Every structure is written in structure tokens, then in C-alpha cells.
Amino acid sequence: MTHGGNHRIFWAAQGLWVYPAGGTPSVSNFMRNVQAIGVDYGADATSIFDLGRSQNFGEVYARPEVTITIERHLDLQRTSEANFAPFYRPASVTNYSNSYILKNGNIGACGWDPSSILKEWDMQLVYQSDDDDDAYQSQAADERDCTSAYEAIDGLFTYKFKRCLLTNISYNFPIDGEATESLTFSTRNIIKESSNGQIPNIQPCPSTLMRREHLDGNNGKFILPTEVESAIRTTETEAEVNRYIRLIQNIDISCEIDYGEMTDVGKWRGSDQGTDPTEQNKWRYVNTPIETTCSITAVARKNIQQHMLIKDTNFMDEFSVPDRQIRLIAARDTVANQGLAAGSNNSERMVIWDLGEKNILTGISTSGGDTSGGNAELTFEYVNRNNDFVVYVDSSVYEYTPVKL
Secondary structure: OOOOOOOOOOHHHEEEEEEEOOOOOOHHHEOOOEEEEEEEEEOOEEEEOOOOOOOOOEEEEOOOEEEEEEEEEOEOOOOOOOOOOOOOOOOOOOOHHHHOOOOOOOOOOEOOOHHHEOOOEEEEEEEOOOOOHHHHOOOOHHHOOOOOOOOOOOOOEEEEEEEEEEEEEEEEEEOOOOOEEEEEEEEOOEEEEOOOOOOOOOOOOOOOEOOHHHEOOOOOOOEOOHHHHHHHOEEEEEOOEEEEEOOEEEEEEEEEOOEEEOOOOOOOOOOOOOOOOOOOOOOEEEOOOOEEEEEEEEEOOOOOOOOOOOOOHHHOOOOOOOOEOOEEEEOOOHHHHOOOOOOOOOOOOEEEEEOOOOEEEEEEEEEOOOOOOOOOEEEEEEEEOOOOOEEEEEOOOOOOOOOOO
């Protein structure tokens, strides 16, 4: 029986696999909880002119650039599975050196040094017509346990993006709706395959999508900068346990990874390697420092007695030292963490965003509080230029002491 679709592509008729470069798509690297996928292809063209006529007689294309953007929800129930957990996580987080974003096995530093090689990913984006029964397969609620699988599906349109580099990682924690993770990749290679391929079996799974109540502000290791806490936090006692009330409205985190490239004379890397451009990023490197920004918006509770930290160094005796620490913690059962002192850990796995101790305040803005009835809100803007950006899943929260690397 067919569903008589409209011969269109929509959310239920597409899927995405992301896996280490050179690997293959599987059930374990099917990207879960994806809400949107965007692909932008661009190739700048330069017109060639000559004397004696006003029209150009040709165009020269620059190297093409493909940008892939992914937005997905965060899952707190299946954090032990890579395709449910936050996408970028260091290979090891036990100390500062291992968790350092430029370390080999994390993002890496350049494409030519095996000791700090750039991390590359392959992607497979699959489309299917909506008039195919396989696009609508479903299971009863009691079967949604990830143990049963669909049959492999034929009749697919597949695009492969080879040797992608991760260029941006962003997180948004709103008070309405689910927390989101946004990823941006870039590559110079797209392969379109025939419509006769197959994909691994994928089945629905139970999950707990992260929302505002899962940010565990009462964990003693949840840390916000001092000016934020002084302006928005109050404390109430419930069952002889101090609970912090912050009225945070939104938190945005963004880590921007910019790449440079050394031109290889006589060679256009990646242009002559067929379906696997292994040298596409050979002479690329990460431009440092990697800049991470954090924006925190909350209902204002008191006036701010602030020093202007944004100063022109030509008119002051000393410069501001980046010394603000930011660490966010999310857990499925935040009640278990209420009143935990610094140094305590939750027995269940938590998701931790550690932006280090070298953040600096770059701006404070106020809004709201007008006659329409809204609350006055404060937005604090921070930036980190110390290459500090660690996201991990663990039952412990680690303390990092920055070192020169």
C-alpha cells in the first residue's frame, strides 16, 4: 500500500550520517534529534576583460566552498551514545592538556603534522520521495526501545560531503522549548550517488530532551561570573537547603573555529583525487586564538555598580586581566544535585560546558521594564580568547588549571 505522496522532500524523508573521515555510515553515527539541515554551495567567479570591448570574454572560478549547517536537540537520557550526546567532545577530559581543543584527537591544529592533525568528518545526506512506504514506517510505543530495526531502504538520493572541517559549535538554552546545538562544517567536495543505494537500519528510541529545568544551577560546580551572580541571584531556604534562584532567561554559547591555508604552488589540493580527497586540508591550519563567546540574559534584581571593563588601554595604567570563570552543568535529575557543595558530583551522567577561567566581560545591556508590563532584563556578554572550550559527558566535574600549550 502506498501513501500517494506529493513527490516532495520534507523532514520525514531525509536523514543524516556524520562519522570520522574514511569511515562508513552505521546505526551508531546516524545523527539523532536533528531539526534542520542546510547546505550552501558557493564558488566566486572573477570576470576576465581585455582592451577594446566592454563585455567580459570569460570567467575564472575560485575554489568552491560548501557549508553545511545542522541544528539538533540535546538528549540527556542517552548521553552514553555518541549520536545522542553533544557532537564535539574531547577524547579525554581528565586534565587541561588532554581536553585542550587544539590537541591531537580533538579539533587538532594543522593538516600536515601527525602529532596535531586536523579532525575531519564525512557526511552522508540521504533523501527519499514521500510516496514510498518506507519513508513512513513506524512502531508501537512499547516497541520504541532501539532493539528492533527497520528493513534497509532502496530508492534513495544520496549526497556525500568528504573531509569536512568543523567551523562553529553553538548552544542555546532558552526558557521556552528545548536546548539546541548548532554545528557548521565546511568542505570542498560533494559526491552525488545513484538512487539505488541502501542505508543502515534506523529505529526510534526513547529520550529526554534537554530543557531549562535541566540546567543544574544548584550544583556547587555550576559557575557564573561574579557580576552576573551579584545582579540576579537570590537565595531561599527550602527544607534547610539553600537553593539559588537566578531567573535566567537565555544563555548562548558560540565557539568559532577559523582556518587558514598555505597555498601549495602547482597543486590544487583535493581537486584531483576522485571520491576521496584525502589531501584537501593538507595545508590548512587553525587560526588562533579560538574565540568563544557567551551571552547570559536574566531578569534584573538590583542595580549594577559596575566598573567599566571596556577601556582604551592608551588612557589607563593597567589592562583588564581575563579572570571570569563560566561552567554550565545539565543533568536529567537536578533534584539529586540541590545543595551539593563545590567538589561534589552527581551519581548520574551530566553534560558539562566548561569555558575556562579566562573569560572577560565585554558588555552589559539592559532591556524591558517598560509600561507594557515586562521585566527589566540584563544581558552580559563575555569572550574567551584562551582556546578554552570543553564539552563532555561524565558523572564527575573536572577542575582545570590552564597551562601554556
